[in-house]
Amino acid sequence: MDLILSKRLELFTRTCREKDLRITPQRLEIFKQLALAVDHPSAEKLHQRLLERMPTLSLDTVYRTLGTFLELGLISKVETVESQAHFEVAEMQHHHLICQKCKKIIDFEWKQVDEADLPDEIQLFGNFKRKSVVVYGTCRECME
Ligand SMILES: [Zn+2]
Ligand SMILES: [Zn+2]
Incomplete structure (x- = not known):
């Protein structure tokens, strides 16, 4: 294994x-x-x-x-x-890239986002657990 x-x-x-x-x-x-x-x-x-x-x-x-x-x-x-x-x-912090055509989902890391402070206006919301970004696009194979 x-x-x-x-x-x-x-x-x-x-x-x-x-x-x-x-x-x-x-x-x-x-x-x-x-x-x-x-x-x-x-x-x-x-x-x-x-x-x-x-x-x-x-x-x-x-x-x-x-x-x-x-x-x-x-x-x-x-x-x-x-x-x-x-x-x-569930594992270490990562984000997702999604192809809107073939629907594949790819993991990626984005340290700057992980470390960035949240905007002031949402600081009062309460407690935060995790941040996750989803980026949509069209992959290379689907563009051909
Ligand atoms: Zn695709
Ligand atoms: Zn993932």
Whole structure:
């Protein structure tokens, strides 16, 4: 197993134990499939992939499980303009670049944004957890 995956699984196990969430084979498989994905899949896409190994798994279970993982901060949702949410395993701060034609989502880092202060007018809002930027455009392949 590669290092990134085993690290992610370790964090998963630790978080579940801390938050008192039982690690069922189903939950583990769903998390693992998402941890392996590099394309920020939607719940539907993830479900399709999981069906190969778990033919009786329902889409509803995938939705519910992803909801639980979100609450625990194990995964995060990528904001897109589509109605379908896209998911990824929560990790270090990064931002997203989305091709509006082929819908691919690419991670990128943007230190200046991460370190920049928020505008004065929103300082009074309360507490801030994270900043995330989504950049939309057309990728090179789609431009051809
Ligand atoms: Zn594209
Ligand atoms: Zn990402």
